[in-house]
Each structure stands twice: as structure tokens, then as C-alpha cells.
Amino acid sequence: MREKILVAGVVGPTASGKTRLGVALAKRLDGEVISADSMQVYKGMTVGTAKPTQEEMEGVPHHLLDFLDPGEAFSVAAWCDLAREKIAEITGRGKLPILVGGTGLYISSLLNHIQFAPLQSDPALREELQKRAEKEGGEGLLEELRSFDPSSASALHPNNLGRIIRAIEVYRLTGVPMSRQQQEARAKPSPYHPAVVGLAFRNRALLYERIDRRVDEMLENGLCEEAREIYRSGGKTALQAIGYKELFPYFEGECSLTQAADKLKMETRRYAKRQMTWFKREQWVHWLYLDDERNFQAIADEAAKWVEMQGLLCYNNQQV
Template sequence: MISKATKMEERIPVAAVVGPTASGKSWLAVELALRYDGEVVSADSMQIYTGMTIGTAKPTVDEMRGVPHHLIDFVDPHTPFSVADYVKLAAQCVADVHARGRLPILAGGTGLYVRSFLQNLQFTKEDRDDALRAALKKRAEEEGVQVLMDELRCIDPESAARLHPNNLGRVIRAIEIYRTTGQTMTQQIAHSRREPSPYNACVIGLDFLDRDKLYARINRRVDEMLDAGLEEEARQSLAQSASTARQAIGYKEWIPYFQGACTRDEVAENIKRETRRYAKRQLTWFRRDEGVHWLHVDDYPDGAALVSAAQVILDEWRDNG
């Protein structure tokens, strides 16, 4: 039974702009915020960290165009930060924006953040086991990630099928949950969905009919990051020994370069390749959600036409309550 607080007319309206990296999410979110008196709440798992600005494509002050942005650049890379932390902080931000009579606009490509927040997933309070995490990470380094994937497949086949081997942190987390609680991550996710969502969401997804156009944008963005000083930013971030930087695209690719094992051009190509692969994974994630209203960026002659198409979707959503 849905409580009074979660009846449709009392649910908080939240717009969201999702999609792959370099598709124009941040830009469109700002354009919509300017038209609907909104504020942007970031849903990017890397833009939360301080000191990692260029490589995570944080919007500049000029790009924000006076629109307030939240949950960007506020966590030290050495500080653990979970999905549960994000959901809690995003809920506070959205409630505050709504209380001021403005429209919260979620913007970002971290699908787990977006889904967990909009679906109001409830997370348990179990303690972390840092020693176990360290042991599992060391095992992955010595024996390979596949060893952990095989273990996870035995205890939680659903999570093993859902998680990508490259996402070592989530694989370790899934094993940690089982060993510390006796429940699988899949069971916890099912349990977390028992509370109805207090949000009335409209999700707009950006994609491209011609995938090569998206890849060209990714390549161009990486070149712009290099020109803006990504090499020095990566050097400083990696020098701090932050595990976050050592796992992040745009940073970890510099490690062999700083060790003299590859050229700068090879670093650039590796970043572009890894970013393209990440974009494919993002699209796979968001396409699982049948509620996304997809717009193909290359289907419109210019940005103004794209914004108009997004406005049609938002206007219909607002009219329908």
C-alpha cells in the first residue's frame, strides 16, 4: 500500500538527463534549468572528487551559466564514498531544491546512482570490512579479477551476470556483502525496493543514430582535456596514491607513461579507447530502463532543435502531473 506521502500528487518532480559520456548531458541539463527554473544535481561518480577536474569533465563556471550545481567537487579522493552515500545526499539536495520552488534536474552518466536514487533504494547499515576489501583487492592483483568473478558466480550468479569484470570495486563489494551479512547483493537489492519512490521522474536519454559521431565527440573531448593540462592533473592525482585516480579513466592510463613504458600519444589513444568502451557500457545500462525518453542528438540540426524536443517531453510530463 502506497503511503500518503508517496501519492502521485505529492511526489517530488525530478527531471533527469542521462546517457553516455560526451553526449551533451551537462549542456542540455543547463539549458533546461534555464527554461524551467531548475538546479542541476550531478549523478556522476567521478565528478564528486576534488582535484580531478579536467579528466572528469566537470562543468566550468562559464558552462554552468549561473545555474546552481550540486554534488560536484566535494569528496577527497581518499575518502570512501558509496552509492548509499550518494542517495542520501541527493535526496537532501532534491528536497531542498524542491522546497525553494525550483525543479531538480539530475544530470550524469552513472546509471547506478540514477537508478538507486530515483527508485528510492534502501540500503542496509552493515559495517564495512576494510581488511576483507584489502585482501580481495590483493587477490585480484595477484591472481586476476576472474578469480573473484568465479567466486561471485558461485554465491550470487545474478550479480556476477550483471557486473562487469572491469568494475573491480563493485565485484569486491558484492563478495563483501555476502561474507559480512550472509545475504547476496541481489537479495539486498530486492529488499531495498520495498519502499515506494517519493519522486515523479521524467528521464531524458541522449544517444546517437551514428555511433561514430559519438566516438568522434569522445576523441575530441580527450584532445581538449590534454590541451587543458590533463597530464599534470593526472601526475598530481596519482602522486597522492589515491586509489580513486588509479581506477579512473583518464588517470590510470598515465601510469605506464610516468613509468617510461609508453608514449604520450599511446596514452591519448588508450584514454580514447577506454572512454568509448565506457560509453557503450553506459548505453547498455540505460537501455534496460523502459521509462527513458530517448533523443538522438544527431537527429536534430542544432542544439536549439534538441532543446525544443526535450521541452516537448518535459511539458507533457508536467501537464500530466
Template sequence: MEKIPVLAVVGPTASGKTSLAIEIAKEYHGEVVSADSMQLYKEMQIATAKPTVDEMQGIPHHLLDFLAPDVSFSVAQYAALAHQTISEITARGHLPVMAGGTGLYVDAVLDDLIFAKIETDEQKRAELWAFVEAHGANALHERLREIDPESAARIHENNVGRIVRAVEVYELTGITMSEHQRNSRPKESRYRSLKIGINYKDRAVLYDRVNRRVDLMMEQGLLEEAVSVRNRARKTAVQAIGYKELEPYFLQQEPLDVCIERLKQETRRYAKRQITWFSRDPNILWVYPDEQTPQEIFSKIKRAVENFIKV
């Protein structure tokens, strides 16, 4: 069976993935498929750095802004929607361009993982959320570390929904989430992929971009957005970097400037974890805006994409 070509633009937050994916899509009749676990949610525009209509430049974008903020959503559900979306884009004669920093989402689709059907247990899930309310996310993350250190290393303590799910899976099946995921890899993917990574050789340059992005988010109204989301969807809100860090300000426990500084720090840490995830993949073609001109970068990408399309 002829494999479906899919291009993916990956890398850490604030690196410029979205604009690069859009430029590639413009050049090669592409459509962008978001691979960001938080951009799925409605109303969370600023904290998740969703592209605006102007920034999209007329390029169709998919799997953005369609999920209510209080709805849980698994990687298996994302993969199913992404497969369908990619099929539809391909049928239109266009190039699917995945873009995002959620490495698990990208791998789940491009490696064509088959997920074992693991039922949810609402009572168990409610118990775990009650544990978080009583003891904090850190305590449940530590509990996960004891039973599944591999998943605990991969899942940030802010991502409470995924921590809850990982503990729930183990307590329901006796098998860790890590083991379930290893067992989910099929023999061969339906896709052939070209992965382009964007990063910075000088980490200080990336961190400065992160800091400036946070400042811009505050100017755009992140504080007001956080108030709106926290009042209606607390479980989702605590997962997104940009909301949890402001919570001490809302509770009048810390001044706003301290919370903003913590938000910058947590976002830098998130970027570092993303780099660690993607750096394990030897098949990523990396570009570095702090060492290459935009013309050099796009020339390199153009050669790679055109060779990829010719196959």
C-alpha cells in the first residue's frame, strides 16, 4: 500500500513552529493540523498561543479550538481525529502539515500507534481528583513516580489530567501506562513522514523568546482569560501553563509580578522538556534561527520537502 506523506514541524514552545508551518503550507499547498494538547480547547486562546486568523494567512487549520474546556481528551482520541483529518486533506490533494510541541501526539499519529481499549472508571477518577484537591498535584505525581517512573518523568506535574489517567490505568489494569504505550506500536505506519525541528543553539535566545511571549500574553489579556477559565473549568485550567501559575495571585497569596516570574520559569522548563523529547528522534531535520538566516533555513527546508514529495 502506498504510504501517505505527512510533514511535521516540531520543537519547543516559542520557537516559531506555527509561523514556519504556515510558510511551508503556503509554499506546498498544505493544510495545518495542530499537534498541541491544549490548543484543542475553546476559549483558551492566549495561554495556549493559538494562531489568530491573521496569523493563519488563509491556510486551513485543523484540530484547534473545538473542545469544551471541561472535557477530558486522550491521546487515542486525538490520534483518531488526526488520522481522519489527514485522510481528508490528502483526498483534497493537499499536504498535511502537523505543527505542535506535544511530542506524544506527533508520535502517536506518525508512528500509527494502536491503542489498547482501556475503559475509564468514573468512580476511580473522582477519587483521584479528590486526592489532588486534598493533597495537591505534586502528591499524585509522586504516587505515579512510585508505580510508573517512566510516565512520571514524561508527564509534567501541571498536567493533572494525564497524571490522573496514568494512575487510573495502572490501578484498573495492573499495567503501567508506559507498558501499554510500548505494546501499542504497530509493525508499520501508514505514513511516510518528514519531521522538521526548529530550535536555538543558544538556549538563552530561546528563553528570551519565552520571556517576551509571556510579557505579550499579559498585555493581550491573559489575566482576564485565566479568571474566565478558572471559574468554569478548573480541571482543564490547572493543566495549561499560564493558569496555574496565576492562581496564588487570585487567592491573594502572592503579588502578580512573582506569579508572572514563575510562569516564565515554568514555561522555560516546559521548553527544555520538549527539547529533550524531540532530541531523542534521529529522524528530525533541525534548523536554527540563531545561526541561520531565514533564507538559509527555507532553502534547506525546500530541498528536503521537494525530495520528500518526489518519492
């Protein structure tokens, strides 16, 4: 039996407290954090992505943060390659790797050991699809994707233009739907034993209240200034990020700051709902509910016990 590597994780919707719990686990279990957030990789996107501060890290090493310029493209395959390297480095030091973030595609692809086919791309086709998206909106492209790959289409929001365009491009170039390619990519067993804790709320209204408060705090902490810099930079990926694009109409004089903030809160709530839908599909997530009658220390203790139990299970399976 191939020896598996224990990889812990903290997942869940935005504003659920993943950063804090990730640090608590690292301190309890001698671990290091690997960020699993598709936007925290970018420099200058700090307030809007809730990137952890040095104070919040509490001395725990954090990896895959703040290393790309906002104009640079980045992919799930590239993140998985980097995450694998970091896992090897961290375990080589005798530490526990802990994935912390809300980008479900990244975490699932890594832990399920998705094998990415060599990248095929057609710049002319992508430009054509991008122009169609600008003219028709995302719904038209999503409907086209639904006609030949309903599985991929059901997992995407009309605003997620990058992934919709990529799914259409893959099918046009290969004749094979992306969902089938992803299914086939799961054929090889994963080298990782996941010990992932998910944070959630039984009463979703409580999560939405936290999201609204977080947006207000971000605006107080300089989100407008940061978003204006992103707006001026013109980086395609950054311009699509929730937390920034909702403020662009305000910069263009099309709405008030209050209206833009309300739009940001609404889009963030929708994003949180999509995150929960994604992570609920993964059987390896152990859910902890923040609105149960427990304080943070009790939740952190339970999370640590769960990870330790999975570590023993991983070890015992390898002794069989």
C-alpha cells in the first residue's frame, strides 16, 4: 500500500473564520498554513481578499500568498503544482500542512488528485468567446455550454466567465466535455489523506450578518482605495474578483458608494452560498457549526481532535 500524506484543511464560506481556525490548528498541531484562495495569490489585493495580516498569522508560517502581479494569469493546475511542492517541503520539516481557504476547485483538485491534461489553448477562439460574453453576457455562453456539457454548466455561475469560456474552449478543441475529462482525471488514487474541517452555520442568516459586517469593515480599512488601484491596473483576473468589481460602477459615477456596497454584500452572500454547495459535495469534510452553543476554543479543540483522529486512521491503514 502506498504511504499517504496527512493533509489537514479548513474550508467553508467567506467570513466564517477560516483564517483564525487555521492558525489555531497550526499552533495546536505543529503545522504550517497553505493558502487555498485564488485571489490571495495576488499582490496588492489585501483588504478585498481578507488576506491574513502578520498579527493574524500569530507567527505561523503561511504559504502561497502575495506572489503574483494582478495582471498575471493563474490556474488551478498551477496552484496544485505549487501546493504539492509546499506539502512536500512542510512534511519534510516534520510539520503538518494545513490548507486554508474557500476556493473549492483548488482544494478538491488537489486532494482528489485531479490529473490535468496538457494545456491546449486557442487565443483566437478565446478572444471570440470573450467578445461574445461582452456583448451577450455570461448567460448566453452558459446556455451553449449546457447544450454539450450540462454537468460543468450546472456548477458555474453566469458571472464566472473565465471558467465558462475555458469549458467551451476545451470542448471545441478536443471534442470531449470538460466534465468527462475531469471524471477521467480522478482515475489515479490520491497520495493524500484529507483531514478537512468545514465551518458553517445552521442559520444562514447569521453568516449573512457576518458578511455584511465584514464588507463594512473592509470599506473602513481602505477597500475603496485598493479597488481603485485594481481598477486602474486593468488586470483581467483581478478585475473579475468579488470585492473589487462591484465598486467599479461607483468609480465611473454610475451609482453611489452605498449602492455599490449593497451590491458587494449581495454578491458576497451569493458567493458564500456557492462555496457551501461546492464543499457539501465532498465527503471528506467534517462540518462544525458556528452557531452551536460553543465558544471558539471548543470549536478549535474539536477540530484538532478530528485531525488527530484522521492522522491515526491514516497511520493505521498504512500498517495493514
